[in-house]
Amino acid sequence: MSVPNTQHRVVVAAFPDGIPQPTDFRVEEALVPDAEAGEVLVRVIDLSLDPYLRSVLSGRHIGHTRPEIGALMPGRATAEVVRSDDATLPVGSHVVAETGWQQYAAVPRASLRRVDRSDAPLSTALGILGMPGLTAWAGITQRMSLHRGKTFVVSAAIGGVGSTAGQLARVHGCRVIGIAGGAQKCALAVSHFGFDACIDYRDNDWETRLHDATPSGIDAYFDNTGGRILEGVLRQLVVGGEIVLCGLIDQYNTGVPYALPLAPVIGKRATLRGLVVYDFESQYPEYLAFAAPLVRNEQLRYLEDRSNGLTSAPLAFHRLMSGQNIGKAIVAVGEP
Amino acid sequence: MSVPNTQHRVVVAAFPDGIPQPTDFRVEEALVPDAEAGEVLVRVIDLSLDPYLRSVLSGRHIGHTRPEIGALMPGRATAEVVRSDDATLPVGSHVVAETGWQQYAAVPRASLRRVDRSDAPLSTALGILGMPGLTAWAGITQRMSLHRGKTFVVSAAIGGVGSTAGQLARVHGCRVIGIAGGAQKCALAVSHFGFDACIDYRDNDWETRLHDATPSGIDAYFDNTGGRILEGVLRQLVVGGEIVLCGLIDQYNTGVPYALPLAPVIGKRATLRGLVVYDFESQYPEYLAFAAPLVRNEQLRYLEDRSNGLTSAPLAFHRLMSGQNIGKAIVAVGEP
Numbered sequence: 200m201s202v203p204n205t206q207h208r209v210v211v212a213a214f215p216d217g218i219p220q221p222t223d224f225r226v227e228e229a230l231v232p233d234a235e236a237g238e239v240l241v242r243v244i245d246l247s248l249d250p251y252l253r254s255v256l257s258g259r260h261i262g263h264t265r266p267e268i269g270a271l272m273p274g275r276a277t278a279e280v281v282r283s284d285d286a287t288l289p290v291g292s293h294v295v296a297e298t299g300w301q302q303y304a305a306v307p308r309a310s311l312r313r314v315d316r317s318d319a320p321l322s323t324a325l326g327i328l329g330m331p332g333l334t335a336w337a338g339i340t341q342r343m344s345l346h347r348g349k350t351f352v353v354s355a356a357i358g359g360v361g362s363t364a365g366q367l368a369r370v371h372g373c374r375v376i377g378i379a380g381g382a383q384k385c386a387l388a389v390s391h392f393g394f395d396a397c398i399d400y401r402d403n404d405w406e407t408r409l410h411d412a413t414p415s416g417i418d419a420y421f422d423n424t425g426g427r428i429l430e431g432v433l434r435q436l437v438v439g440g441e442i443v444l445c446g447l448i449d450q451y452n453t454g455v456p457y458a459l460p461l462a463p464v465i466g467k468r469a470t471l472r473g474l475v476v477y478d479f480e481s482q483y484p485e486y487l488a489f490a491a492p493l494v495r496n497e498q499l500r501y502l503e504d505r506s507n508g509l510t511s512a513p514l515a516f517h518r519l520m521s522g523q524n525i526g527k528a529i530v531a532v533g534e535p
Numbered sequence: 536m537s538v539p540n541t542q543h544r545v546v547v548a549a550f551p552d553g554i555p556q557p558t559d560f561r562v563e564e565a566l567v568p569d570a571e572a573g574e575v576l577v578r579v580i581d582l583s584l585d586p587y588l589r590s591v592l593s594g595r596h597i598g599h600t601r602p603e604i605g606a607l608m609p610g611r612a613t614a615e616v617v618r619s620d621d622a623t624l625p626v627g628s629h630v631v632a633e634t635g636w637q638q639y640a641a642v643p644r645a646s647l648r649r650v651d652r653s654d655a656p657l658s659t660a661l662g663i664l665g666m667p668g669l670t671a672w673a674g675i676t677q678r679m680s681l682h683r684g685k686t687f688v689v690s691a692a693i694g695g696v697g698s699t700a701g702q703l704a705r706v707h708g709c710r711v712i713g714i715a716g717g718a719q720k721c722a723l724a725v726s727h728f729g730f731d732a733c734i735d736y737r738d739n740d741w742e743t744r745l746h747d748a749t750p751s752g753i754d755a756y757f758d759n760t761g762g763r764i765l766e767g768v769l770r771q772l773v774v775g776g777e778i779v780l781c782g783l784i785d786q787y788n789t790g791v792p793y794a795l796p797l798a799p800v801i802g803k804r805a806t807l808r809g810l811v812v813y814d815f816e817s818q819y820p821e822y823l824a825f826a827a828p829l830v831r832n833e834q835l836r837y838l839e840d841r842s843n844g845l846t847s848a849p850l851a852f853h854r855l856m857s858g859q860n861i862g863k864a865i866v867a868v869g870e871p
Contacts (some may be wrong), residue, residue, distance in 0.1 A: 261802055425797055444801050458794035461761055465780050465809035466597055473801035 202281050206231045207509050208301035209272045215256055218452045218521045224513035232305040234282050240305050241278035243298050244535055247325035248519050248528035253451035272300040277321050295324050300512050318491040326527035327494055327501040330476055331359030336486045337479040338443040339367040342472045343419050347372030350413050352432055354378040355423035356388045356397055359527040364421045365394050366499050376412050378428055380522045391502055406431045424448045425457040433463050441470045452520055502526030538617050542567050543845050544637035545608050551592055554788050554857045560849035568641040570618050576641050577614035579634050580871055583661035584855050584864035589787035607635040613657050631660050636848050654827040662863035663830055663837040666812055667695030672822045673815040674779040675703040678808045679755050683708030686749050688768055690714040691759035692724045692733055695863040700757045701730050702835050712748050714764055716858045727838055742767045760784045761793040769799050777806045788856055838862030
């Protein structure tokens with residue numbers, strides 16, 4: 200495939216105040232970069248949009264520096280190698296790479312994860328077979344002690360992390376209740392992902408509904424949001440229940456550090472554990488070997504919210520951070 | 536010993552606003568109550584003052600109802616049985632009982648814990664061999680995974696819970712750093728309790744000092760306070776470190792529910808566990824069998840802040856809740 204001289208890329212036009220707006224980004228024409236020593240040139244296929252990018256834009260995300268105004272928006276993508284002097288990574292190979300929001304990227308070979316397309320559709324390497332899936336698996340298997348018959352709750356229930364976490368909890372024999380925003384998402388949690396129930400936190404009486412759906416209390420909670428959802432679940436937690444703290448979606452937008460009242464944590468003798476997926480990267484092959492067959496035979500399902508073309512990324516990110524996406528947010532940048 | 540007809544008792548005159556003041560209480564003359572069926576009459580020897588009583592006065596403490604204005608102030612004490620029709624609990628027996636702040640109390644037999652005075656001085660049944668000691672032991676042995684060479688930190692370091700927790704962590708081979716208010720308390724943490732160091736949180740640069748005292752980070756933290764002390768320790772926690780949440784002394788006075796920013800908890804991959812001592816009452820005999828010999832041979836030490844006479848209780852409670860006590864706060868009410 201011939202490589203053009205110029206491409207489109209998306210740069211940060213302004214640091215978002217609250218929910219990111221499309222106007223916080225700008226599409227530019229730029230040169231396709233040259234691959235330097237130790238790098239290969241890749242062509243972006245699917246760009247992954249993830250809530251953590253919002254905290255990167257606030258300069259708050261572990262292991263990521265905040266981009267300058269005018270600089271390339273960071274992000275992860277599936278891509279095809281188009282120029283390479285490395286025989287172990289030939290042209291035509293498929294990888295996951297930190298490409299940023301652009302069509303072509305020169306990326307360090309050492310940073311790439313090779314993807315076997317026979318495992319599953321390529322885009323799953325960004326979702327259920329990628330970092331979101333690994334996050335869910337690490338939380339469920341390494342940071343919780345789930346047993347058959349326990350009641351498990353997860354927020355952001357049909358997102359990449361939440362939907363996988365809920366399905367894995369079902370594999371462990373748990374009763375699984377999701378929490379999501381809106382009737383459509385809640386219906387999908389049940390119909391598509393097989394959750395036992397899903398509560399719409401936008402309902403005024405969502406706590407009553409959660410209570411009714413978990414009559415013997417909540418044994419384990421996988422929290423992706425913080426805020427009033429976490430506090431409401433804590434009220435319904437059993438004494439001695441456990442919570443994995445995985446994300447703070449509310450805080451990502453507001454910028455106000457979310458703080459959890461501690462008296463109920465003591466009162467519930469709760470155990471809270473922080474989860475950062477980067478700690479589990481070495482266990483990715485183990486996760487992939489476990490999950491890829493289940494994805495192929497649809498025992499583990501996923502849902503993608505696809506938008507078309509790099510220029511749609513700013514609006515798609517706005518939709519993601521305002522909870523309008525249905526499933527893992529992906530921008531189709533180039534031919535598969 | 537003859538029992539008088541009247542006695543003194545302390546009632547709640549007003550619900551405290553902030554730190555309890557002596558004027559929030561009133562000393563009254565009252566009748567010595569009659570023991571009814573299932574009760575014995577006890578004479579109070581030493582009254583225990585504990586921070587949890589502050590949250591009882593706010594109506595916030597697990598398992599305790601808030602006393603009415605004009606009602607007896609609740610509290611726990613060592614006492615001697617002076618009237619009993621129960622041959623298994625004869626006159627002259629020593630017990631720990633929920634007597635309230637008075638000289639004589641009629642208490643349900645089933646609620647009493649018999650104390651063997653040959654174990655150690657009677658007042659230790661309120662401190663290191665009582666609920667504070669059991670709290671410390673439960674936190675250290677049941678809610679943490681301490682190992683030789685780890686760095687352990689405890690706040691309210693020379694209080695009943697904190698001083699015992701620090702000594703037990705040393706028994707586990709940990710390096711032990713206390714946090715306390717004032718130079719005198721810090722000196723005692725080292726000289727009397729054998730801590731490796733103690734940081735005065737009233738120093739402006741206490742966090743720097745804590746950092747210098749824990750050069751490889753804090754592995755485990757026993758929190759009795761919440762607030763800025765917890766947040767400062769969290770900043771110095773190792774990745775994957777653990778915290779037992781045992782008390783919220785700050786909040787007890789302010790009445791403002793303390794909330795902990797969660798992003799640092801995730802960033803540190805911390806594990807937080809709430810501790811409530813009542814869960815471990817059935818393990819009290821195990822704790823006593825372990826700790827009593829160590830107290831007798833002074834491998835476990837304690838420190839008491841004694842004030843004399845029931846009428847001194849309101850001021851002593853004010854001193855406790857404003858951090859002026861040195862050691863376990865006890866009011867000597869009657870002859871030992």
